[in-house]
Each structure stands twice: as C-alpha cells, then as structure tokens.
Amino acid sequence: MRNPIALMGAALLGSFRHVSGVLALLRSAVTLSIVGIVKKTPSSRHSISQQLVFAGVQSVVIVCFLAFFTGIVIAMQSARQLQQMGTVIYVAAMVSISMARELGPVFTAIVVAGRVGSAIAAELGTMKVSEQIEALETLAIDPVKFLVVPRFLALLIMLPCLTIFADAMGIVGGFIVGVFNLGLDPYRYIRVSFEFLVWKDVWTGIVKSLCFAAAIGMISCYVGLNTRGGAEGVGKSTTLSVVASFIAIIIIDCILTGIFFFSQM
Numbered sequence: 001m002r003n004p005i006a007l008m009g010a011a012l013l014g015s016f017r018h019v020s021g022v023l024a025l026l027r028s029a030v031t032l033s034i035v036g037i038v039k040k041t042p043s044s045r046h047s048i049s050q051q052l053v054f055a056g057v058q059s060v061v062i063v064c065f066l067a068f069f070t071g072i073v074i075a076m077q078s079a080r081q082l083q084q085m086g087t088v089i090y091v092a093a094m095v096s097i098s099m100a101r102e103l104g105p106v107f108t109a110i111v112v113a114g115r116v117g118s119a120i121a122a123e124l125g126t127m128k129v130s131e132q133i134e135a136l137e138t139l140a141i142d143p144v145k146f147l148v149v150p151r152f153l154a155l156l157i158m159l160p161c162l163t164i165f166a167d168a169m170g171i172v173g174g175f176i177v178g179v180f181n182l183g184l185d186p187y188r189y190i191r192v193s194f195e196f197l198v199w200k201d202v203w204t205g206i207v208k209s210l211c212f213a214a215a216i217g218m219i220s221c222y223v224g225l226n227t228r229g230g231a232e233g234v235g236k237s238t239t240l241s242v243v244a245s246f247i248a249i250i251i252i253d254c255i256l257t258g259i260f261f262f263s264q265m
Contacts, residue, residue, distance in 0.1 A: 021226070025144070026218045029152045032145045047150040055116045055151070056158030060165060062115070063108050067166035070103055071095050071173025079182055088182055092189045093196035095174030096167075100201040104167040106253055109212035112159055113245035117220040120151055121241035124224025125234040133225065143225070152217040159213035160206045167205065204260050208253060215248040 036043060074095050082088045124147060127133050136143050171193055178184040223241040227233045 018222070022218045022222045025148065025222050025225075026214060028144050029148050029218070029221075032142070032149050033153060036145070036149070043145055043149045043153070047146075048153055051150045051154035052158055054119070055112065055154045056161060059112060059115060059158070059162060063111050063162045063166050064169040066107055066111060067099065067104060067169040068173040070107060071099060071170035071175075072177050074098055074103070074170070075174040075177035076181075079177070083182075089184060089188065089192055090196075091174065091178050091182065092184070092192040095178075096171050096193040096197045097201055099167045099170035100197060100205050102205075102253075102257070104170060105163045105205045105208040105212060106249065108159065108163045108166045108209065109216065109249045110246065112155070112162065112213075113216045113220075113249065114242055116155070117216045117245045118238050118242050120217070120220035121224040121227075122234055122238045124221060125227030125237040128225060128227045129230050129233060148217075148221045148225075151221060152214070155213040155217040156210060159216075160209045163205055163209040167202075200260075204256070208256050211252050211256065212249050215252055216245045219244050219248060 033043075075091050078094050079088060079091050082090055082094075124133075127147075133143050133147075136146060175186070175189055175193075178189045179186045220241045223237045223244065227237040229236070
C-alpha cells in the first residue's frame, strides 16, 4: 500500500501539471487571436460562425428556461420572510440583484459547460484518437488556431450574451410571482427592480461570464486534445471536462466575488 502523503503529492503535482497545460493553451489561443487580427489572418469566419450558433443560439432556450424558473424560485423563497417584515416589494430588488450578480452568470456557465464544453471535449477527443489532429499537423495546420481559437472566441462572445438573457428572464420570472401571486403593482415592481440594480451589478456578472467562458473553453479543448485510449478515452475526457469546468466555475466565482466584495470596503 502506497503512502497516503505520496498519493496526495502525486495528485497535487498532476493537478498542477494540468492547470499549467490549460494556462499554456489559453496563452496560445489569446496570442493567435491577437496575431491573427493584427496580421489580418484570423481564424476561419465560417468556423467561428458555426461555433457561435452552436454555443450561443442553440443554448438560448435552455438558458432562458432555467433562468426563468430560477427567478420564480427566488421570489417565492424570499416572499414569505419579506412579508413578515412588511417589505414584500423588495422581492423585486432581491431577484434582479441576485440574478445579475451571481445566479445569472453561474447558472449560464454551468449550462454551457454541460452542453457545449462536453461536446467540444468529445469532438476534439474523437479527432485525437482517430489521428485527425496529427493529420492537421502533417499539413502544417496549427491545431490550436484551427480548432481551439474559433471555440474560444465563440464562448467569449456568446456567454456574456447568454448571461444577459438569463438575467432578463430571471427578472421576468420574479415579476410573474410578484404581480400574479403576491399582488404587487406591476409598474412599482419594475421600478424597484431597476432602482436597486446598479451598473456595477451588471458588469460584475459580465466579467464573471467572460472568465467562465475562458475556463470552459480552455479546459474542454485541453482535455479533448489530450485524449487517450480510443472510444473509452473519449467518454472519460467528456466526463472529466464537465467536472473540471464545474469546479473551475465555482473557484473562479468565489475568487471574483471576494475581489468585488473587498473592493467595496
């Protein structure tokens, strides 16, 4: 039986190696994106547009569906306590601020990680085990520029957009509960929703979504490009990309929330 400390050390070293690999891939993707724009040799527009549709347009329905019912749940959960204090109108502010600051970007990132990130890992993993990546290198085509950069840029563009949709649908869900269940005046509900929602609440959520997009894209691409073991390896890589993306989302959210919190003090 191996020493538990040795096992922990090996796990930490392995995690550090993978994190370093993800960061190196991120640096390459950012560099190639900037160089492509400066030298006017960007990645294929067709490839980027395909990824924009897949990552964004095809995710709108499920993101809005989740955010809508999240807003309903927040309103119902907070209404009883606020009614006891005679401040039930502040359900509107609670829903709007919660969605913009935290739940909108986090839930959207989780949906995209589960739907888009897993697909990216599976697609690149399949290409890796079938030696299509090596074929690209043989043709002097950079796999990072050809495969990673379009997916990276698509997530950077679409995840903030999806987050804004999620924020709006969450507020609509809270509005329905507030007006039709709690009997609040609709015009007053809307006024209170945006009276307490400041610009910082919105842009902090957008900043989070950009960081989540980078993490999801890089983790999924890194795992896919390092797939081994045939079809079984592709399945393992797909699962690993989703789990790792979820963990990264929570860690990044905690760090950014701490930064934004202490910057107000």
